Amino acid sequence: MRIPLSEFVWRTHSVAKFLLFPLRLAVGYGLSPRILGYIAIAMLVILRITIGFHFLTEGTEKVRQGNWSAKPFFANAKGPFASEFRQMVWDYDGATRLDPHQTMVIWATYRENIANHFGFDDKQKALAQDNYITAVEQYEYVIELDANAIEEYTLGLDRIAKLDADPVRDGVSSLGGQREMVRKELNSLVSATLQQIDMIWENYETAQNQLATDEQLAQHSPYKLVRPRLAMMDTSVIDRIVPYFDMITGWLLILGLFTPVAALAVGAFLFSVFLSQFPPTTGPGSSNYQLIESLACFLLAATGAGRFAGLDFFLHLIVRKVYGPDEAARTV
Structure with missing residues (x-):
């Protein structure tokens, strides 16, 4: 029995539509x-x-x-843009934390501010001074222990500054990579030192806040040792x-x-x-x-x-x- 041409076309079209249905879904037709x-x-x-x-x-x-x-x-x-982003890190090169004078000024200022914040009495102020002395002694010990690494790091920063100022190196990727390698090697010299100093900062803040009585803590929130803004x-x-x-x-x-x-x-x-x-x-x-x-x-x-x-x-x-x-x- 012969199938009419119109029906054959219709069936063929139906099969084609069925086979192409996944494609229709895929393209959103x-x-x-x-x-x-x-x-x-x-x-x-x-x-x-x-x-x-x-x-x-x-x-x-x-x-x-x-x-x-x-x-x-x-x-x-x-x-x-690495340099710009690194400079957004507080004390990214450790210059403040490795400077005894700046560190002690910050800690002494914090000692006075937290005393005013909580309203410490004379006994609490004396204990706050003891905490300050303890932190300074710990800090000086770390600085003295790692003095050679800190000196090498400081000299290395001058080398990095010269490399950063050299326009020739910016145009050569291999020299730029060398600069990054030098930077990483330098950071490794004082990374452990800075971690210890950071821990002293945190312990000093904790010790000073622990001097506050329950009544003082109920009236005032803990006082943070805020890092001074450098940028x-x-x-x-x-x-x-x-x-x-x-x-x-x-x-x-x-x-x-x-x-x-x-x-x-x-x-x-x-x-x-x-x-x-x-x-x-x-x-x-x-x-x-x-x-x-x-x-x-x-x-x-x-x-x-x-x-x-x-x-x-x-x-x-x-x-x-x-x-x-x-x-x-x-x-x-």
């Missing part, structure tokens, strides 16, 4: 622009909330830990700002409130992280992840994603009412 618009909006909302939740949890965890610091990240910066923006400031920056921007993105501003801030922050590790490596430690999330934030800012299932929707209504639909569409 058949989705009308209107449906695609709804899907895109849903994805923007999910993306906004996901990034917001990421930053909120990161900030909450940093606050919970209480000792989070950007120091390790900036200290290991690489690439063309307009370094980790002594960044470490206090970033946890709350993460939480605030996280909430703004989740709620869809002032989304363009929050997304741009987060995107710029993530992009700076990417630059600090440029060029990126592969693997779990790659900064490509920060780059991708940064671009996603710029997408949220560009599309005003907070207007979809977010509080910016109501702000957008106010803008439309004040400026009119046409002008609002151009400005939002």
